[in-house]
Amino acid sequence: MDIAFGDRAKFGCNPIASEWFLTALVIVVVIVTSMVIMLSGTSPELSWDEADYAANTARPWGVLWSTSDDGRHDHGPMGIYLAKLGQTVLSPGWAPLEVRLPFFGTLVASLAVGSLYGTLRHLFGTSRGAALVGSSMLLFSAIRVKETNIIGPHHLMLACLLAIVALGYHWRDRPTLRAGVGLGAVMGFGALSMT
C-alpha cells in the first residue's frame, strides 16, 4: 500500500509524467471524437468505391492474401482486410453493416489524427496549443470526414504518411537499425494500403 501510495504521489508531482498523461488523455479524446464524427458523417449507404471494395469481403482470407486480381483499384489490400475484419469480428446485432465494415478503417484513421497531437507535442516539441491546432484542424477537416471513403486506401495512407513525417523527423540525424526497421515497417504498411 505504501509503495502504491508513494507512486501515486510521485506521479501526481512529476511534471513529465503529468505531461505524458495529459497527452495520452488528449489523444484518446481525439480518437473517440474522430471515430464518432467519421461514422456518423459518412454516407448512409456504401458509396461506389466502398461497395466495390466491400464486395471482396465475400472472398476467403487466403484468396485475398494470395491474389492480386481482385477489385482493389490498383491499391494494396489493407482496406479490404480491415473491412473483412469488421464484418467477421463485429456482431451484426451490435451495429449495421455500414458501421461494421468501415469500423477498423475508422479506427486506423482516427489513431492517425490522435497521434498527430503526440507527434507535434513530443517529437516537434511544440506547445499544447500548437499541437491542438494541428490535430483539431485535421480532426474536423471536411475533406477528411465528408469527402473521403472510409473503406479504401486514402485514410490508411494518411496514417502512413503522418507516421513517415513524424518518425522520419525524429530519426533524421540517426540512421540506426531501429530507424531502418521502424520506417521500413511504416512504408510496408503504406504499400499494403495505397501501393
Added chain:
Amino acid sequence: MTYVIPAALCWVMAVSLSGSGWLAWDRRHFKISWTLPVLVATGASVLMLFWPPGVRHIMVIKDFLAYLHYPSHTTLLGDAIFEVAPRSAVISWLANLDSPILAVSSLIILAAVWKGYLSGRVTSTHIYLTVFLVFFLVTALAAHLAGARNLLQCVGVMCLASGALFDEALGDNPKLIRIGSVAIALLAALNLIWLSSSSSYRPYFAAGGYRSLLQEDGGRIHESAKAIVYGLPILNFYAHQSGTPIGWDAREMPWTTRANAPLPADVKYVLIPEFVFKNMPPEQPMRRVVAQHWKVVWSNKTHDAWELGLYEKPQPMP
C-alpha cells in the same frame, strides 16, 4: 493517385537536405547509409508477409506506374460535372470545404517564413517541413483529380506543418498561442458543423436509396430487362446482402460527360443519382434524353444523400 513511393521519395529528399547520415554527397562519392537497405528489406518483408503478390508480382511498382500514366477522371466540382477537372479545383475544394485549414495554414506558414527571413535563421525543421509541403502540394496539383479525396495527403501535411510552426509564427507568446489555438479549433469544428447542416452542400459520395429500391420496388427489379445503373457495385452489394435476385441485364453507366455517351435503344430502365440528372452537361444523354423525356417510376430522397431516381423508357404509341 498512389502514394507510398512518392512519400518514400519525399522522405529521402527531406532527410538528405535536412538530416545527416542517411544520404551524403562529396566531390567524388554518393554515400548511402547501411540503414537504407534495412529499411527497404523491412518494408518488403512486411508486404511479403501480408500480401505476397505485392512483392512477387512487383504490384507496388506496377500500380505506381499505372497511376503515373492514369488518364483524366470525370468528377463533380461544385454543381457541374467535368470530364477533366481543372487544376483550379484544388483551390476550389480547399476554399469551399476546408477554408479554415487553407487560411490558417497559409497564414502560419507565411508568418514562420517571414520570421525566419527576418532572423536569418533557417533550421533543419524548416527545411524538412518545406520539402514535404512543396512535394505534396505539387503532387496534388499535378496528379489526376478524381475528387476532393485526392487532397487528403496534402491536407494532412498542411495540418502537421501548421502545428509545428504555430509557436514560431506567434512569436512564442503563450497567451496568444492559447487564445489562437482555441479559436482555430472552434473555427474548424464550426466549419464542419455548418457544412453538415447546409442544405446547399452534399458530399460527392453520399449514396442512398439502393437498399430502399430493393425493398420497395421488387417488381421492376425482377424484370428481365436491360438497365443502365450508376453505382452497379452498390446495387449488387445490397442485393447480395439482402438475398434479392436482380432480373435486370444491368451495366454501369458510362462515366463521361460526352454527348455521344452510349444509351442503347433496348435499355428500359436507368437508375441515376441527382448529380447525374441535374449536374451533367445538358447535351449528355442521361440528361438530354433520360431526365428530359423518360418517366420517373421510383425515387428516393433523404436529407443526407443524393436523390436516387429510377427512370423508365416511354413505350411507343400503338
